[in-house]
Amino acid sequence: MLPEAGAFCTIRGSLMRYGFVIDQDRCIGCHACTVACKEEHQVPIGVFRTWVKYVETGAFPETMRHFGVMRCNHCDDAPCIEICPTHSLFRRSDGIVDFDNRRCIGCKGCMQACPYDALYIDPNNNTAAKCNFCAHRVEQNLEPACVIVCPTQAILAGDLDDSNSKPGAVIANRETSVRKPEKETQPKLHYVGIHDDLLQPTRLLKQNTLLFADRRDTPMTLSTFDPRKTREVYDVPHPAPWGWKIAAYLWTKSIAAGVLLVAAFLIAFFGVRGTLVNVVNPTIALSAVAATLALLIFDLKRPDRFYYMLITPNFRSWLVLGGNILVVYGVLAAVWLFFGLSGPDVPAVIVWPTVMLAVATAAYSAFLFAQAKGRDFWRHKWFNAWQLLVQALIAGSGMQWIATMLQQPAASDQARHVATVLKMSLVLWVINLAIELVLPQRTAEERIARQSLIRGPLSRHFLPFVILGVLCPLGILLAFGNSPALVTVATILALFGLFWFEYVWVRAAQSVPLS
Numbered sequence: 001m002l003p004e005a006g007a008f009c010t011i012r013g014s015l016m017r018y019g020f021v022i023d024q025d026r027c028i029g030c031h032a033c034t035v036a037c038k039e040e041h042q043v044p045i046g047v048f049r050t051w052v053k054y055v056e057t058g059a060f061p062e063t064m065r066h067f068g069v070m071r072c073n074h075c076d077d078a079p080c081i082e083i084c085p086t087h088s089l090f091r092r093s094d095g096i097v098d099f100d101n102r103r104c105i106g107c108k109g110c111m112q113a114c115p116y117d118a119l120y121i122d123p124n125n126n127t128a129a130k131c132n133f134c135a136h137r138v139e140q141n142l143e144p145a146c147v148i149v150c151p152t153q154a155i156l157a158g159d160l161d162d163s164n165s166k167p168g169a170v171i172a173n174r175e176t177s178v179r180k181p182e183k184e185t186q187p188k189l190h191y192v193g194i195h196d197d198l199l200q201p202t203r204l205l206k207q208n209t210l211l212f213a214d215r216r217d218t219p220m221t222l223s224t225f226d227p228r229k230t231r232e233v234y235d236v237p238h239p240a241p242w243g244w245k246i247a248a249y250l251w252t253k254s255i256a257a258g259v260l261l262v263a264a265f266l267i268a269f270f271g272v273r274g275t276l277v278n279v280v281n282p283t284i285a286l287s288a289v290a291a292t293l294a295l296l297i298f299d300l301k302r303p304d305r306f307y308y309m310l311i312t313p314n315f316r317s318w319l320v321l322g323g324n325i326l327v328v329y330g331v332l333a334a335v336w337l338f339f340g341l342s343g344p345d346v347p348a349v350i351v352w353p354t355v356m357l358a359v360a361t362a363a364y365s366a367f368l369f370a371q372a373k374g375r376d377f378w379r380h381k382w383f384n385a386w387q388l389l390v391q392a393l394i395a396g397s398g399m400q401w402i403a404t405m406l407q408q409p410a411a412s413d414q415a416r417h418v419a420t421v422l423k424m425s426l427v428l429w430v431i432n433l434a435i436e437l438v439l440p441q442r443t444a445e446e447r448i449a450r451q452s453l454i455r456g457p458l459s460r461h462f463l464p465f466v467i468l469g470v471l472c473p474l475g476i477l478l479a480f481g482n483s484p485a486l487v488t489v490a491t492i493l494a495l496f497g498l499f500w501f502e503y504v505w506v507r508a509a510q511s512v513p514l515s
Helices: 032-041 079-083 109-113 143-147 166-175 244-270 275-299 318-342 349-368 381-407 412-438 444-454 459-480 485-508
Strands: 019-022 049-059 061-071 089-091 097-099 120-122 125-127 155-159 190-191 231-234
Touching: 019 275, 019 444, 032 049, 032 143, 049 125, 079 089, 120 190, 125 231, 143 155, 155 166, 190 349, 231 444, 231 459, 244 318, 244 349, 244 381, 244 459, 275 318, 275 381, 318 349, 349 381, 381 412, 381 485, 412 444, 412 485, 444 459
Parallel strands: 019 190
Antiparallel strands: 019 155, 049 061, 049 231, 089 097, 120 125
């Protein structure tokens, strides 16, 4: 059914704010919008641009089922646009947040930045995709496919600032709600009559059940059933975008930045000179930088397009800024190596700029993770920057100790200095971990992520890490710091613990549902 003539026309040259109003009082949960969207855009099986979520309240026989239509909110302050490194996501003059999959490199940053789980990776072309308001239809003065197919006219689309449009009139005259207004994204998807808990997924009780039946393998017990809570009974899958490759990237980056930080520390405070700080350390740094860049490219869904970050960069994205910092640091490490091979000392004019870039290399990921607006656990950017710097010192001193043991006698002054730096770094890390666990919990998302580490599903990974990766190496260094063999054991435990922490930390933030 086509709209009436002129019902959805675009006023050329004017600024508009196209958005949706969804009347959940009218929605019957028929999934017609989902099917129409899939057909209109040929959305593959297993991923969705729009979907209907079911929740239930009460206890039998007094139960109620509520529906919520979920999709992109076409935010006025869209965090996915800010984090996208190649301008693949952009806002049109009519307010629609659209995407160009020809530019997408599949970094999955937009999926972390979106607080609404609206983006997915298209398995057919390995690029990000989402609802784009059927922009191709809007340009033909047609309504989005989901609007024309809805049997109860529950979905309204148009200019939200125009009180004569259908959605504008609803917003002007009825009470509406938006999802997660505290994120300050200014979403342009308004709901009428939606159950409050559908707007805040952290309130929902997860059930080990299917849509219309209990599962035999994990039956619900009386202890897990709470009739006072809203229960999620149907949703679509949203797998965690980032995994072990991001953890490995953080680990190798810590090594890359840390070895030259430690080298500069040894030069400045202990007067250390020689092949280790002049040649071995920059060689390790360059190898770790190469490994970090390789992991970043390897994690892309479209690694063949990685150079798009150079030819179409978005300099608001810390993916771009961080990549540039890493490359410049690699160049300075190469210059350090050149002077180290050419003479007895590396000039101070090379050492100190390299130190500043090493600090930036270690810390920039904190600002990248802070751009992931959907993950509150990562939002303490300044604390996370300090934490990453401490981790770089641990990684750098650990690699320095191993290099020292391979080249010099275990009883050398340099070995004792490196052990001292490693010990100090581990003490700082213990303090950081304690602060991490007691930081003010600003949101429910942050509280859930932190609880998953302490007593939730990730605790079986986190607590052994604390014991084996932090407390054990620190205890060995404090009690047996004069034993090279035991210090080497402590170093290996610390390096392993560092990687394991990155892995658990990345998973913790993604353990919280966004929709």
